[in-house]
Amino acid sequence: MNKFEDKELRWGVLGVGDVCEKKSAPAMQKVKGSKLVAVMRRNGDKAADYAKRHGVPKWYDDADKLINDPEVNAIYIATPPNAHLELAQKAAAAGKPVYVEKPMARTYKECLQMIEACENAQVPLFVAYYRRTLPNFLKVKSLVDEGAIGVPRYVGITINQPRHPDVKQDPKDNWRIHPDVAGGGYFYDLGSHQLDFLDFLFGPIEEVNGQALNQAGDYPAEDIVLGNFKFKNGVLGTGSWCFTTGESSKKDEIKIIGSAGEISFPCFWGTNVSLRRDGEVEQVFEFEMPEHIQYYLIKSIVDELLGKQDICPSRGKSAARTNWVMEEMISNFKNQKHT
Incomplete structure (x- = not known):
């Protein structure tokens, strides 16, 4: 995988639904070296509401615009599984590390396609099986x-x-x-x-x-x-x-x-x-348990991308096996x- 050269993670989140209210995205604001800078939902009013309530500076109703925002350097895909493959492929093509909700995809074949896209783009692929860190x-x-x-x-x-x-x-x-x-x-x-x-x-x-x-x-x-x-x-x-x-x-x-x-x-x-x-x-x-249940897993992703080697325990290949x-x-x- 390519070296992540930025000194902080600036997350963009695709699909800020229920899982992002407490379990995951708020932790991105609390882990050292991490910020949540942009969120997206197809319903722009709901995206704007989430951004306002959680102090996020940008919101979108278009996934491509968030993925290609130059300020965003890491993508969290929190949509239902049917969108995971397409969005992971787009994030990988943009050269940005991918963190995706579980289950990783609808099928094992889609998981393999996600792994292939990230390997070809030389970006890491993490999956939200956070019990590995609790x-x-x-x-x-x-x-x-x-x-x-x-x-x-x-x-x-x-x-x-x-x-x-x-x-x-x-x-x-x-x-x-x-x-x-x-x-x-x-x-x-x-x-x-x-x-x-x-x-x-x-x-x-x-x-x-x-x-x-x-x-x-x-x-x-x-x-x-x-x-x-x-x-x-x-x-x-x-x-x-x-x-x-x-x-x-x-x-x-x-x-x-x-x-x-x-x-x-x-x-x-x-x-x-x-x-x-x-x-x-x-x-x-x-x-x-931590206030935000994904905190420790997100911290392991941030720490790894900012310089520690391979410390996140939940990755695309293990999630695909599930x-x-x-x-x-x-x-x-x-x-x-x-x-």
């Missing part, structure tokens, strides 16, 4: 790496969620349930975080299979997914994601079983990490939709 998830990694549960044997993921409140909206306004926009359903939105973290923990998944269905008929995407997978290091995994359970069945848990104990932790609804050995919970680790895994898990559902 203290509770780093604690899980340290426990595993230090042998706290012996040799890892297998991992289990469970998400049970009542029919998502978003389905009360007009479905046209909820892009997460439309595969042509999101790639899949809530599995792509939430399961991607879990699978990406396990890639960070154990390395790439090399074998995967699954079954996916739409059981409730509330929207076009799959609403239940069951999957099995194998990591290159020999650890096995299984997962179940159901978005139409009753409230009493609501659950969010990842459990890692080893030869001498187990670690359990939530991915979304809590931050505690439990270590169990000798049949009992030995210790529960408690954590507080897309591949999800695509394989729901391939039966996608194939049925096209027959």
